[in-house]
Amino acid sequence: MENVIECINLTHYYGKRLIYKDLNFAVPKGRILGLLGKNGTGKTTTINILSGYLKQYSGKCLIFNQPANAIEDHTRKRIGLLIEGHVQYQFMNIEQIEKFYSAFYPGQWRRDAYYSLMDKLKVAPHQKINKMSNGQRSQVALGLILAQNPELLVLDDFSLGLDPGYRRLFVEYLRDYAKSEGKTVFLTSHIIQDMEQLIDDCIIMDYGKILVQKPVKELLASIKKYRCHVPELQPIKENIPKLFHPEKHKILMEFYSFEPIEEVEQILHREQVQYSKIWAEDINLEDAFIGLTGKY
Numbered sequence: 164m165e166n167v168i169e170c171i172n173l174t175h176y177y178g179k180r181l182i183y184k185d186l187n188f189a190v191p192k193g194r195i196l197g198l199l200g201k202n203g204t205g206k207t208t209t210i211n212i213l214s215g216y217l218k219q220y221s222g223k224c225l226i227f228n229q230p231a232n233a234i235e236d237h238t239r240k241r242i243g244l245l246i247e248g249h250v251q252y253q254f255m256n257i258e259q260i261e262k263f264y265s266a267f268y269p270g271q272w273r274r275d276a277y278y279s280l281m282d283k284l285k286v287a288p289h290q291k292i293n294k295m296s297n298g299q300r301s302q303v304a305l306g307l308i309l310a311q312n313p314e315l316l317v318l319d320d321f322s323l324g325l326d327p328g329y330r331r332l333f334v335e336y337l338r339d340y341a342k343s344e345g346k347t348v349f350l351t352s353h354i355i356q357d358m359e360q361l362i363d364d365c366i367i368m369d370y371g372k373i374l375v376q377k378p379v380k381e382l383l384a385s386i387k388k389y390r391c392h393v394p395e396l397q398p399i400k401e402n403i404p405k406l407f408h409p410e411k412h413k414i415l416m417e418f419y420s421f422e423p424i425e426e427v428e429q430i431l432h433r434e435q436v437q438y439s440k441i442w443a444e445d446i447n448l449e450d451a452f453i454g455l456t457g458k459y
Contacts, residue, residue, distance in 0.1 A: 200368035243313035359448035391441035419454030
C-alpha cells in the first residue's frame with residue numbers, strides 16, 4: 164500500500180530535552196490515522212515537522228516522497244493543514260473569506276464542501292468571524308481546508324472549542340467526507356472518544372517513543388482490562404512484564420494486557436501474586452489509551 168506520510172528514525176530535541184528518538188511510522192493512502200499522546204509527548208512537534216515549520220534534529224520525514232521541509236509548491240497544494248484552528252482575516256465574514264481563499268486554488272476549489280459544513284453549523288453567510296466562538300472559528304478553518312480539496316489533511320486538535328453536539332456532527336461529517344473522497348487524514352485530538360468514531364488507525368505515544376501503532380479495531384480486539392481479587396495486605400509490583408499499570412483498590416487488582424487470560428495467569432504465578440477470580444473486560448479506545456500510558 165502506498166504511503167502518503169513516512170517518518171524514518173525521526174529524532175528531535177528542544178535544547179537538551181529529548182522529545183523522541185528514532186520514531187518510525189507511516190500513513191497509508193486513504194487511511195485516517197490518529198496520533199494520541201499526553202501533553203508533552205510530541206504530538207504538536209510531529210505536526211510542526213510534517214508541516215515544514217520545524218526541522219527535525221535527525222531522521223527523515225517524507226510527504227508524497229518529498230522532504231516535509233522542502234516540499235515543492237505543486238505538491239504543497241495537495242496538503243490541507245490546520246494548526247489549532249487558526250483563521251486569518253477575522254474581520255471578514257463567512258462569504259468574504261471563502262471568496263478570498265478560492266482565488267488561491269483555481270481549478271480545485273470546492274465551495275460546496277465549505278458551505279455544506281457551514282450549513283451544518285448553522286452559520287449565516289454574513290456572520291463575521293471575529294464575532295464567532297473559538298469552536299466556530301476552528302470549523303471555518305476546517306471548512307476552508309475541505310474546500311481546498313487536498314489529498315492529505317493534517318489536523319492538529321481539530322475539535323478545539325467545540326461542544327459535544329458539534330463535535331459529534333463534525334466527526335461524522337469528516338469521516339464521511341474523507342471516505343467518500345478517498346482522502347488521507349493525519350490528526351491529533353485530546354478528546355479520544357471522538358477519535359474512536361473517526362480514525363482507522365492509531366499511534367499511541369508515550370514520552371520518547373511509540374507504544375503501539377495498529378488499526379483501531381485490531382487494537383481493541385487484542386487489549387483487555389483484567390481484574391482479579393487479591394489479599395488486602397498484599398503489595399503489588401509496579402513493573403510486571405506484559406501487564407500495564409497494575410493498580411490495587413483494597414482487594415481488587417486491575418491492569419491491562421495484550422496477553423490471553425491463560426498467559427496472564429502464568430505471569431501472575433511467576434511474579435508470585437496471590438489472586439483469585441480473575442476476569443477480562445472489553446474496553447474502548449480511551450480505556451486502552453489510559454491503560455497503556457497510565458493515568459498520570
